[in-house]
Amino acid sequence: MRKFTFMISFIIMAFALNAQTIVTVTDADLTGDAHWTADNTYLLDGFVFLESGTLTIDAGTVIKAKATPSTGDNASALIITRDAKIMAEGTAELPIIFTAEDDDLTDPADLTHEDRGLWGGVILLGKGVIGFTAEESAIEGIPAGEERAKFGGTDDTHNTGVFKFVSIRHGGAELSPGNEINGLSVAGVGSQTVIENVEVFANSDDGFEFWGGTVMTKYLIAAFCGDDAFDYDDGWRGGGQFWFAIQGTDDAGSGGEHDGAHPDDNPRFAKPTIYNATYIGPGTNSNVGDVALMLRDGAGGMYANSIFTEFAFSAIEVEDRAAEKGTDSRKHMENGDLVFKNNIWFGFGAGDELVAGKMIQVTSDAEDATGAFLATHLTANANTVASPMISGISREANGQLDPRPQPQSPAWSNIAPITGAFVTSGLVETEFRGAFGAENWAKMWTALDNMGYFGELYVSVNEIGNNSFELKQNYPNPCDGNTTIEYTLPEMANVNLMVYDVTGKIVKSVISETQPKGTYKVNVSGLQRGIYLYQLTAGANKAVNKMIVR
Template sequence: MNTRLSMLLLLCWPLVSHAQNVVTITDADIGPGDQVTWTSDNIYLLDGFVFVEEGATLTIEPGTIIKGKPGTGENASALIITRGARIYAEGTPERPIIFTAEADPLDGSFDASIRGQWGGLIILGRASTNLATGEANIEGIPSTETRARYGCVPGNNTPTPIDDCDDNDNSGVLRYVSIRHGGSNIGADNEINGLTLGAVGRGTTIEYVEVFANEDDGFEFFGGTVNTRYLVAAFCGDDAFDYDEGFRGKGQFWFAIMPPDGGNRAGEHDGGRDPEDGQPFAIPLIYNATYIGSGASSGNADNNVFVFRDNAGGKYYNSIFTDFGNLGIVVEDLEGIAVDSRQRLEQGDLVLAHNLWWSFGAGNNLADIAPQAFVQQHLLANNNFVEDPMLRGISRESNGGLDPRPAPNSPALTRPRAAYPAQDPFFTPVEYLGAFGPDDLWIKGWTKVAQLGILTGLKRNATETSFPVMLYAGSPNPFRSTATVAFSLNQRQHVRLAIYDLLGREVARLVEGVRPAGTYHIPFDGSHLAAGTYLVRLETPSGVQVRTLTRLP
């Protein structure tokens, strides 16, 4: 690790006092009806499955660190908020609440490749699902554990018994919470998600939550109606966002970035499992997502944006999907069977509108992104564009190259947007596509993506447009053969844009000459270069700016 990065991590990493006590928490420590507070002067170590039982409330102070012991099967560690219990975990941007592995020293040495070191956070509610029985045991917990039930008995509307239905069920608050390095395996194809939400109701508040380097999915919704905002799924080993069993919540400002060495879909969207045509259908409503895949050149054939199957619907508006190893979307179309996700699309329950799609391993033609003709027709009819969103930078390394905000003149700022639902206070109307505006990098500071130095340190504010020159990180970064380097000028001036190796030798000159004001995207073919880190240097009379660019083997 170089000195500059080490200093950056030391400056931005939350400090853990050596005087903090480590308090081991077992399942016996929180009983039914207990009122428990975890404070920031302790580190809490989960030893096994810890259930917050019916009637109990767990309050976690800002800045508190919770760690989980390693283990698999019945020896895994996880925190489970059961039906009828509540969690109030309200951090701040300066003092997030962190869930991580026991071995994580919180000094930046646990990177995005370290997954599956403990379980995760599970919240169970009694909102409705489309299961035939109405309730079930949650995935990731042994099926013999009766406290792991979620959902409700259909037809019950009076929330008195624990299994009565209540779509307004309240399981508490999660705000500025980072869940890291989880996903223990408890059996074949049965890992714990970073944040599992089983039949959680819309009375629950979930916003500003990061799942970082989970072995399985980042977020998974099993039915329910919970509404969520400002979610981050970063470098998870399976899917970023997964829903099924009739999930019908709302979402806004969802962000995913997938690892270069794995990751499947940004959105694995299923309708029902028993039966597939069970009601209510899964039809969540999502605005302003930005999903970044494993890299168009990653060679990851499993890395698609979406699969919709098992009669799933769902609606995505005003979003950006880019840099995936394979293709964009597959919609289940079962021959001879009317009840499938194609039916949901044709009946208006599956909608993709006013979105940008760009940079796919399969190609950048509509037929490459969406190989099914009926999906192509839908995308064309609903203002979807195959167009570079001009994000400021894509990186998956600790080089400060990730900046998912749109650059000036990005189509994310100029393309038409879908209207937001009228008189719905949940949604915040914004004048851009994707999860980030040009002035709003809401993942800075509190996320591990920022603390590892993956995220740019560049701050943009209202005065940035007065800067005479702005050099953006290359995209994709890292790259295998080709990349694009972008820069902006607010006035006509002489520009020299070149790439150097770490010995200071120029390896490519991209621009030399006078350029008028505007934003430029310069293609760069680095296939002849050795793998390693290079410096992109922009020199003008206004000054010099440098960014790093990494070539993969």
């Protein structure tokens, strides 16, 4: 029923995109309370600050951004200042999408995961405590001297609003060499803020970056970002659960790059709690990227019940400097302020042995040049080196990415309970390690799904030998107009298999007959380039899937 509801929502949204009014928004246009609705497409022109009031964005709204603003700004971006609030709550069926001006959302092939830096990004600023000597600082990515770009304060419960079911695509414009904007920047944001189900797709800089504050996040995706997938800095003491990263083979940084504070011995250092992450690197044979995890500048924190795999170099570096150079991340590990427990590590270009030069990358002037202290910590805290048996890893839009671990995977055992965490509010116990269990929560609302990266490669124990009603994903998907659809009937039924275009028009009636119990494979051909949905009805049963023709 959920898939059928999604089909109707998808058709309505796609039809609406073809007939929407373009509303250009400059900095001067956004003053006080504002309401953006799904019957318009909003075009950001330059740096657009909300200085006070609340910006409400309806589910299904599309916000695009100019690559070359008319305002003279170096990029276009939306900035919610610490005296304002955003209420952007999409749904799985109707996500809120931020993307480039040239992105045709009805054509999944017009932009790819290598199209980055076409606009800026989204910045949320708050009044939480930060890890600087001063009480406030200015966010990176915005020209120096802009007072509205400041964040920080003394209110760790500060509420910046709701940011939920949002996809941010093709951002990260370069303001100057080495100075780009993250997909989603979260600075000084407090614990009353809701950030859940957010995707950053094809950003030139980091996917997500957190500075200070205490916000708790869930269901985040950083896909094909040109730098780090997840970055935290300067006193972030919030948390995350169900984080997913996949990196491309053309450009990448670390899975997680984590810094503590300024200066390094600042007692307000970063110490978040992160459970159930899955970080997939650019591949062991790639020549891009960095370590899966980099902890430096006095970073603390916790990773638990997570999976790190397919990185070209080493797995982890915990900065370990000579004693006279002050506090480092190894010192925080010794004190119990940096913890890795019950994680799965596998598939590193440098090797899968838990020693220096293989999985462990040591700091150039390390006191422990052998990495023995880190290796002992990982072993003592139930970290394992074993294949996570992810159902499918692909970095192309070919329907071969399925981040769920197979039933035989070690991800379904050796699970750490949520105890000893620095932050526990909002965390939930799971029966699996990594970002995904048996359900792919990233389906429907993400670019990864809309553009054809995801496939149905996971087979649960209960499905093996099961003869229930089932409509499988067509294969190949995307296809060239010729594809196969497979389905299973638990009993004899009147069967209708129809293909619809994005307006809801039937473009092909594939099957319309009574069929006995069994499994069927049907060839479908002659489809033109575009997005289609195919619906199978068999008696009282109904299912729908999406296909992409390139």
